[in-house]
Amino acid sequence: xxxxxxxxxxxxxxxxxxxxxxxxxxxxxxxxxxxxxxxxxxxxxxxxxxxxxxxxxxxxxxxxxxxxxxxxxxxxxxxxxxxxxxxxxxxxxxxxxxxxxxxxxxxxxxxxxxxxxxxxxxxxxxxxxxxxxxxxxxxxxxxxxxxxxxxxxxxxxxxxxxxxxxxxxxxxxxxxxxxxxxxxxxxxxxxxxxxxxxxxxxxxxxxxxxxxxxxxxxxxxxxxxxxxxxxxxxxxxxxxxxxxxxxxxxxxxxxxxxxxxxxxxxxxxxxxxxxxxxxxxxxxxxxxxxxxxxxxxxxxxxxxxxxxxxxxxxxxxxxxxxxxxxxxxxxxxxxxxxxxxxxxxxxxxxxxxxxxxxxxxxxxxxxxxxxxxxxxxxxxxxxxxxxxxxxxxxxxxxxxxxxxxxxxxxxxxxxxxxxxxxxxxxxxxxxxxxxxxxxxxxxxxxxxxxxxxxxxxxxxxxxxxxxxxxxxxxxxxxxxxxxxxxxxxxxxxxxxxxxxxxxxxxxxxxxxxxxxxxxxxx
Amino acid sequence: xxxxxxxxxxxxxxxxxxxxxxxxxxxxxxxxxxxxxxxxxxxxxxxxxxxxxxxxxxxxxxxxxxxxxxxxxxxxxxxxxxxxxxxxxxxxxxxxxxxxxxxxxxxxxxxxxxxxxxxxxxxxxxxxxxxxxxxxxxxxxxxxxxxxxxxxxxxxxxxxxxxxxxxxxxxxxxxxxxxxxxxxxxxxxxxxxxxxxxxxxxxxxxxxxxxxxxxxxxxxxxxxxxxxxxxxxxxxxxxxxxxxxxxxxxxxxxxxxxxxxxxxxxxxxxxxxxxxxxxxxxxxxxxxxxxxxxxxxxxxxxxxxxxxxxxxxxxxxxxxxxxxxxxxxxxxxxxxxxxxxxxxxxxxxxxxxxxxxxxxxxxxxxxxxxxxxxxxx
Numbered sequence: 001x002x003x004x005x006x007x008x009x010x011x012x013x014x015x016x017x018x019x020x021x022x023x024x025x026x027x028x029x030x031x032x033x034x035x036x037x038x039x040x041x042x043x044x045x046x047x048x049x050x051x052x053x054x055x056x057x058x059x060x061x062x063x064x065x066x067x068x069x070x071x072x073x074x075x076x077x078x079x080x081x082x083x084x085x086x087x088x089x090x091x092x093x094x095x096x097x098x099x100x101x102x103x104x105x106x107x108x109x110x111x112x113x114x115x116x117x118x119x120x121x122x123x124x125x126x127x128x129x130x131x132x133x134x135x136x137x138x139x140x141x142x143x144x145x146x147x148x149x150x151x152x153x154x155x156x157x158x159x160x161x162x163x164x165x166x167x168x169x170x171x172x173x174x175x176x177x178x179x180x181x182x183x184x185x186x187x188x189x190x191x192x193x194x195x196x197x198x199x200x201x202x203x204x205x206x207x208x209x210x211x212x213x214x215x216x217x218x219x220x221x222x223x224x225x226x227x228x229x230x231x232x233x234x235x236x237x238x239x240x241x242x243x244x245x246x247x248x249x250x251x252x253x254x255x256x257x258x259x260x261x262x263x264x265x266x267x268x269x270x271x272x273x274x275x276x277x278x279x280x281x282x283x284x285x286x287x288x289x290x291x292x293x294x295x296x297x298x299x300x301x302x303x304x305x306x307x308x309x310x311x312x313x314x315x316x317x318x319x320x321x322x323x324x325x326x327x328x329x330x331x332x333x334x335x336x337x338x339x340x341x342x343x344x345x346x347x348x349x350x351x352x353x354x355x356x357x358x359x360x361x362x363x364x365x366x367x368x369x370x371x372x373x374x375x376x377x378x379x380x381x382x383x384x385x386x387x388x389x390x391x392x393x394x395x396x397x398x399x400x401x402x403x404x405x406x407x408x409x410x411x412x413x414x415x416x417x418x419x420x421x422x423x424x425x426x427x428x429x430x431x432x433x434x435x436x437x438x439x440x441x442x443x444x445x446x447x448x449x450x451x452x453x454x455x456x457x458x459x460x461x462x463x464x465x466x467x468x469x470x471x472x473x474x475x476x477x478x479x480x481x482x483x484x485x486x487x488x489x490x491x492x493x494x495x496x497x498x499x500x501x502x503x504x505x506x507x508x509x510x511x512x513x514x515x516x517x518x519x520x521x522x
Numbered sequence: 523x524x525x526x527x528x529x530x531x532x533x534x535x536x537x538x539x540x541x542x543x544x545x546x547x548x549x550x551x552x553x554x555x556x557x558x559x560x561x562x563x564x565x566x567x568x569x570x571x572x573x574x575x576x577x578x579x580x581x582x583x584x585x586x587x588x589x590x591x592x593x594x595x596x597x598x599x600x601x602x603x604x605x606x607x608x609x610x611x612x613x614x615x616x617x618x619x620x621x622x623x624x625x626x627x628x629x630x631x632x633x634x635x636x637x638x639x640x641x642x643x644x645x646x647x648x649x650x651x652x653x654x655x656x657x658x659x660x661x662x663x664x665x666x667x668x669x670x671x672x673x674x675x676x677x678x679x680x681x682x683x684x685x686x687x688x689x690x691x692x693x694x695x696x697x698x699x700x701x702x703x704x705x706x707x708x709x710x711x712x713x714x715x716x717x718x719x720x721x722x723x724x725x726x727x728x729x730x731x732x733x734x735x736x737x738x739x740x741x742x743x744x745x746x747x748x749x750x751x752x753x754x755x756x757x758x759x760x761x762x763x764x765x766x767x768x769x770x771x772x773x774x775x776x777x778x779x780x781x782x783x784x785x786x787x788x789x790x791x792x793x794x795x796x797x798x799x800x801x802x803x804x805x806x807x808x809x810x811x812x813x814x815x816x817x818x819x820x821x822x823x824x825x826x827x828x829x830x831x832x833x834x835x836x837x838x839x840x841x842x843x844x845x846x847x848x849x850x851x852x853x854x855x856x857x858x859x860x861x862x863x864x865x866x867x868x869x870x871x872x873x874x875x876x877x878x879x880x881x882x883x884x885x886x887x888x889x890x891x892x893x894x895x896x897x898x899x
Contacts, residue, residue, distance in 0.1 A: 126643045214689065312777065312778065317676070331780070331782065332777070332778075332782075333779045333780030333781075333782075336779075337781050344777070344778060346774070349772070349774040349775065350774045350775055350778040351775070351778065353768055353771050353772045353777065354771075354772060355767075355771060355772075356771065360764075364768070364775060364778070364779045365763060365778065365779040366778060367779060367780075368759045368761045368780065373761050376760050376761050376762060377759055377760055377761075378759050378760060378761060378763075378764060381760075464691045
């Protein structure tokens with residue numbers, strides 16, 4: 001495997017315009033065979049557009065695509081697949097109610113004498129899995145919907161390998177993964193390159209780019225700002241290249257003192273759709289002007305807890321109070337009207353109506369609230385102004401409130417949802433993964449806004465799988481494991497290492513636990 | 523070579539889609555008229571090829587629809603019914619609830635309206651004022667009955683998970699059977715053979731005003747248009763309408779915004795059924811002047827599905843779609859009376875017209891669906 005100089009994919013001066021917008025402006029990128037090349041940039045910098053050009057989804061207006069030394073023009077993904085290029089989209093392209101095997105062979109069904117013959121396919125998939133260390137072959141007859149996101153991603157990768165991909169494009173593959181799954185993905189990526197595959201890794205998380213990639217190309221406003229060796233750069237250098245200015249990484253000191261209890265949760269028990277207990281007797285309080293951060297590996301009951309508090313899900317037992325009023329049985333709408341804002345973890349399905357424009361999406365959840373509704377009559381003018389305001393204040397691009405939500409990139413969608421929820425007249429904010437899929441400049445901005453409204457006296461319940469985010473923002477940090485709070489600690493007095501242990505279910509012993517206001521759950 | 527060919531095709535498709543998506547209402551209407559004319563030309567060729575007189579056929583179709591005052595009245599009468607039932611379908615479809623039971627709700631609503639008339643007439647003195655009061659109460663009874671009959675499958679869907687397509691279809695048969703039985707067993711005048719109720723008195727009828735037809739009234743059409751307006755305002759300008767339309771687009775997002783999905787299904791079905799019920803009263807009072815075996819009724823509730831879909835389930839667009847279908851129905855029936863042409867050929871040409879008018883709209887929908895046209899990242 002002489003991977004030294006061979007070039008797997010060479011994009012030369014690729015330009016792609018949409019009307020007057022130049023999404024890619026003479027971008028060049030050279031992917032060396034057997035290496036990982038990270039493509040980083042803010043939302044809307046043109047990362048996905050560039051990869052869609054490579055994958056045959058868009059025709060470039062200018063520039064050349066050279067694959068294995070041969071100039072190519074792809075009219076469709078099929079051409080790209082035939083040339084050995086595979087793409088793992090951010091939102092998986094899997095059929096939920098079909099099995100893993102059916103998904104992998106879809107469109108390339110093996111047959112003998114006109115009948116589907118999967119024995120051969122099973123063997124080949126098993127071989128692929130054993131070569132690269134996947135466990136996908138153990139779930140071949142499981143439906144996709146019954147698998148976790150991490151495994152689904154492995155299915156996507158195996159699918160591409162099964163189709164003979166040499167070069168894999170991973171579009172923000174870590175956005176949906178837990179920290180553990182991210183580590184697993186990096187191992188897979190290392191194994192793939194060791195076997196001679198070449199990877200393009202799209203991300204906007206600088207740590208990940210530096211950890212997993214050999215080279216990093218930074219895109220900004222559709223232009224390639226530069227390419228650097230991952231070992232020869234620093235986080236702040238990359239950040240400066242991405243946003244064109246310095247970004248502050250240091251933590252800001254906490255100010256102010258929390259007031260009276262806004263949200264009270266007592267002995268709450270919540271089950272999921274399959275009637276499995278996901279939240280087991282959780283107690284918590286969030287005070288005025290306080291951020292309670294909940295850390296934990298996703299799937300340990302955080303979403304069910306949040307849904308029970310926001311009125312999306314009915315708890316089995318226990319109580320929820322808002323400003324001393326019992327709201328356990330209050331409808332979702334009444335809770336919204338009572339001032340509970342909610343940034344949902346699933347912006348695609350819940351936070352936005354995909355084929356509504358931003359004006360109509362600005363109304364989502366506000367449709368019974370003044371000034372957007374006078375009595376039962378809607379004021380579209382007010383909704384339109386509100387959408388303009390969100391787009392301006394939260395830097396949602398494109399600055400067009402007539403654009404359908406689905407036409408926005410994931411990060412801009414998230415900024416819009418966060419903007420809408422934060423601009424409510426709120427007493428409690430429940431934010432699940434508020435910066436998921438958002439670029440670094442906007443993360444800073446959202447964090448600032450969260451602190452601002454905290455300082456204005458809003459109680460905030462923050463759920464995030466990003467440890468640094470929880471540590472940076474929260475006044476108290478709760479760690480959730482298998483439906484229970486392992487501990488509630490002072491984020492300044494606990495190390496990332498200890499938090500990691502707690503996320504795995506191990507309470508740290510008293511000597512290292514210096515937090516006040518601790519309610520350890522046995 | 524073929525690659526660049528495909529690219530060109532895609533570019534052209536993209537440009538057409540762009541054009542279609544940005545077409546204004548007037549352009550779309552003009553397009554519909556042009557499609558109708560084109561379909562008539564092609565239909566004429568088919569008629570001629572089948573050995574019939576194409577000119578006679580097309581002129582009879584047009585004459586039957588709009589040729590004289592009484593034909594126009596017939597067209598508008600059918601249109602009135604199709605607009606009302608079309609709006610009933612559109613409300614449900616927009617909310618993502620597939621109410622295929624508008625025919626049944628229409629039949630039940632008509633019976634309730636009839637019962638109100640038959641009960642109230644002997645109790646009140648004859649006269650115009652009484653007539654208006656009785657018709658208003660009959661309409662109210664029909665609206666309530668239609669709404670209740672639709673709420674039933676709504677509740678079955680919301681609280682028991684029963685598929686509304688199946689339950690509403692089955693309830694159509696039940697409605698027709700039960701209403702027939704009630705009329706035949708209890709409501710027909712003693713000694714009568716036909717399963718008809720007693721006729722309504724003269725003062726319980728909508729006056730024709732302009733067309734001099736006993737079975738069409740401008741007031742009836744006005745009521746249908748007013749209903750369209752009310753439903754449109756409800757859907758576009760109220761919190762409830764936003765809830766309803768959002769539920770149809772993306773239910774998890776609707777739930778997130780505070781909609782109770784189960785109650786929404788029941789409410790949607792109820793409103794849809796209320797409009798269908800009003801159509802039933804309209805049919806009994808304006809068209810029949812009595813009530814009869816539902817199995818002999820025109821299938822307005824089913825044709826309404828096509829009307830609503832042609833109007834993209836938009837209550838305002840249901841009006842032109844309803845008028846087109848009404849005209850085609852009138853013209854087709856006129857050909858049936860006057861020309862010796864197989865009814866299959868008539869239906870075929872009418873189908874061709876519907877197809878031609880629908881294609882540009884289908885293209886628009888397909889354009890949206892495939893993401894062709896417009897700017898996107």
